[in-house]
Amino acid sequence: MPIYNAPTKDIQFVLHDLLKVSEQDIPGFDDLDRDFTSAVVEEAGKVASEVLHPLNVVGDTEGCVMENGVVRTPTGFKEAFEQMKDGGWTAMDCDPEYGGQGLPYVMHTAAQEPFVSANMAFNMYQGLTHGAYSAIHAHGSDEQKQKFLPKMVSCEWTGTMNLTEPHCGTDLGLMRTKAVPQDNGSYKISGQKIFISAGEHDMADNIIHLVLAKIQGGPEGIKGVSLFIVPKFLVNDDGSLGARNGATCGKIEEKMGIHGNSTCVMNYDEAEGYLIGEEHKGMRAMFTMMNEARLGVGLQGYAQAESAYQNAVAYANDRLQGRDVTGAKNPDGPADPLIVHPDIRRNLMDQKSFVEGARALTYWGANLIDRAHKNSDADADGLISLMTPVIKGFLTDKGFEYATAAQQVYGGHGYIEEWGMSQYARDARIAMIYEGANGVQALDLVGRKLAQDGGKHVMAFFEMIKTFIKENESNEALSKDFLTPLKAASKDLQAAGMYFMQNATKPNNALSGSYDFMHMMGHVCLGLMWARMAKAAMEALEGGASDTEFYETKIATGRFYMARQLPATAMHLARINTGGDTVMALEAANF
């Protein structure tokens, strides 16, 4: 049976030592002192370990079952969902006007991490609801907000996002779902949507589907797409549930993983729907919440790696196999534990240094979202917009890679479902695909975000690194092991950006290198996070922190990342510099 213990100390380290949240000039942040955040994170960790994690394997094994149009979630999911609602975990950062607690997004993120690590498939039910809540909150009318949000904040009703159709995913301009205006101001929605997470289930009284559709007679392509609220049950003016709407689940998909979440084919058959925001501005409404949604998926990536890592460490300490080449570590036993072997350590350090760097990047990103929203800070908004494809693409690619690496520590047992390591890899795999496949993230980064606002945000990013290095270069402890590799990596990244600019006449030169650029930038971001974390840990030690082992481990882990991971940037640059010609050389028929 796999284990999971929330890394509360590491979470607190990021919130306080690194981000110093309680000292920030953002409304509400001064409440985030160590005691408060500790109480929240400890309690979230407890719920994650005791309630959600035991259901992770259950969800994988049982999956969701549809009988006569009714979808049954795995044993125990319903009761656990009640506990999540009762504990107020679904409402943390929501608007108090609709029953939310109004906490910062970074705090929501810190509480979400243990839930996602413990049971990703389960947590998607509230995750999707949160996404739908955000869209209505940002673009809905007052009446819509009053009608739908309170029940969604409490998760009495859950939400879904309906974008994909059988023939279109990334290219939503090809969409066929139609919306026909009715005399009473509503619309009749007809069409089929696929891959709808939490599309139908038995854990809520109502499901509020957000559906992209084209209003008849509107513009062609992506410019004719609008966003609609389509409830499973119509809602009467007094808030009670009315007639069943024409929104039904056609089937549940058999997937590689996240079996505990019901991924539905949804059929809309003249379903009653209500326009959100303006006609034909559906994509804008959808993109408003994209930064949050994609950051949440990036979190899924490293959160699965965290869970898998914890188990790999336990197994490496427990399993006796072979002897330390430098001398027996367990001389009275039949063999030494796996963890004595350098290649097992190399693997575990890869995992550990990634996960901790990824956590820092994600919380920093969540913090930027708070700053952008609560302080209306356009620079923070621009920066998180730039970071979003990196957080989503890099953290999910690496999250899957390291979930797989953790599985490898188990040898043959890693391949047997009974041990639970296969599930982490299978579940983590989806995060590379949904919310925009990672190739699309790379395209977004290189094709759009780099040049956004005249390249202002990427320049600010480089400036931030330069400033950090300059401010700390007299710090010897930091300089050699952290600042020098960070400087080199950042230089590689700038050189790649320069290559793209100088070769812009042939756009395929940049686009062929987009994936490498995304990974390169991911490494630079984690390098920056590690340099900052090392500085924070050194300061804590200088300040006389009692837990010296914790902080020294932090610094040593960072040193590993800088030494062993940052050299990847030079490789990505070398690839990029070869241009697009070898990539585009073949005729399609010759593949």
Add this chain to the structure above:
Amino acid sequence: MPIYNAPTKDIQFVLHDLLKVSEQDIPGFDDLDRDFTSAVVEEAGKVASEVLHPLNVVGDTEGCVMENGVVRTPTGFKEAFEQMKDGGWTAMDCDPEYGGQGLPYVMHTAAQEPFVSANMAFNMYQGLTHGAYSAIHAHGSDEQKQKFLPKMVSCEWTGTMNLTEPHCGTDLGLMRTKAVPQDNGSYKISGQKIFISAGEHDMADNIIHLVLAKIQGGPEGIKGVSLFIVPKFLVNDDGSLGARNGATCGKIEEKMGIHGNSTCVMNYDEAEGYLIGEEHKGMRAMFTMMNEARLGVGLQGYAQAESAYQNAVAYANDRLQGRDVTGAKNPDGPADPLIVHPDIRRNLMDQKSFVEGARALTYWGANLIDRAHKNSDADADGLISLMTPVIKGFLTDKGFEYATAAQQVYGGHGYIEEWGMSQYARDARIAMIYEGANGVQALDLVGRKLAQDGGKHVMAFFEMIKTFIKENESNEALSKDFLTPLKAASKDLQAAGMYFMQNATKPNNALSGSYDFMHMMGHVCLGLMWARMAKAAMEALEGGASDTEFYETKIATGRFYMARQLPATAMHLARINTGGDTVMALEAANF
């Protein structure tokens, strides 16, 4: 429904243009002319596509079921197995004295590839039998050979390999299975073995288990391990089947993939067994066939990637999504096919250039095995011994990586089992684990093979590269795009070897870099193969070959590999050069 078409042209290219098999001075090779190998490969491809591949999804979906001790293979497996036997596919390279066809191992390898690509789980039944055949053939007594081999060559009886126990896999010295000598010269074997592929099933009249066990009173640890033949049914002197032996399947494991193969817990309860070779020399008997077995697993790695790649190409040509940024390629359609997008091409070229390079490396390795065996060539034996961990470790790591990359081309559809791409990734995953987990391959390479025979074989490897570069440096077409990157990569690899030697006082410096070294050497090997293939293709074009498109595509694919993949060696070197200190820094308790 996934597709599979055997890449017969590519196989022929490797056999003839690259390896020039029919011109080699190895007994039997002069029969391998183009017509002969073409007939074999075409027919193998037909069986693979028409018989085995349709059963791949069936095997995954149904799996193997045990009821009352009887294991039922998936629908259609039994009939397909009969076809394999009838076609003589199980006997190709086996000794004619026992009913084999006596063909070279490289020919066996070329025929196996389509079978493995089409249905890896199915092919393991004959693959394991082949391994058991080889062990008995190399170390068994004449009587044992006469008794068991003819039926194993024909696959009327199948074979298994029993190494792992619940508490030991890599460290077989910890083994507990006991062998008690009997008066009649046989042994009573008792113990439990796990992860026994094809351990019990309904496709053969008898199953010949090869079991590692310790003879009571023998030396401690690995030096006390012997190898035994333990048939499911005892075999009478007239060859008829006798009593049921005490070798039973305890359960079938639930695995991440290869569901079509029955992975069994095997219980031996005073089962009658017959010693193979000498007492306490079981490991030596096992290792005799390790080069072949590990080469076969390396083949599984790229063969799954080949299958996945074919489907990814089909999908990328079929799925319309978005527009080519340089101008519509399908202006009359609603969108362009995915394959116009540079990042999709980058992904497909990664896959294609790996698979074709891996095929060349594997066949070259098989050819070395032929040379070692049939010409008693000690240099060839040393070289394949050096290459074996690279072929196994690198090709399976990359095979899984690219099966996953092919899945990514499908977007959300890649995650849905119905489309079949998940299975390629899930099946390919095991190849990184069994026959020695890839970390153990890296350890074998760096800790043992580099220094073998005084480093003679690794020096021969470098000399071979140097000679090739020298012989061809006046060839301008080859020089810039192929020889220059090959030289740089080879130099990186040598520098890494030098680092290991110069820092040998602390063995953790080398062992911490072993995994990077294995990957680095994999890239150098594929770089060498691509340089040779490019040369062969250029020669074919100069010689007036009619299929210019095929050869030009070959060269362009090689150019991509050299430009985009070989830069990885510098990264691996940079990592290695940071030494073992950051890897070993933490106390076990601080992970």
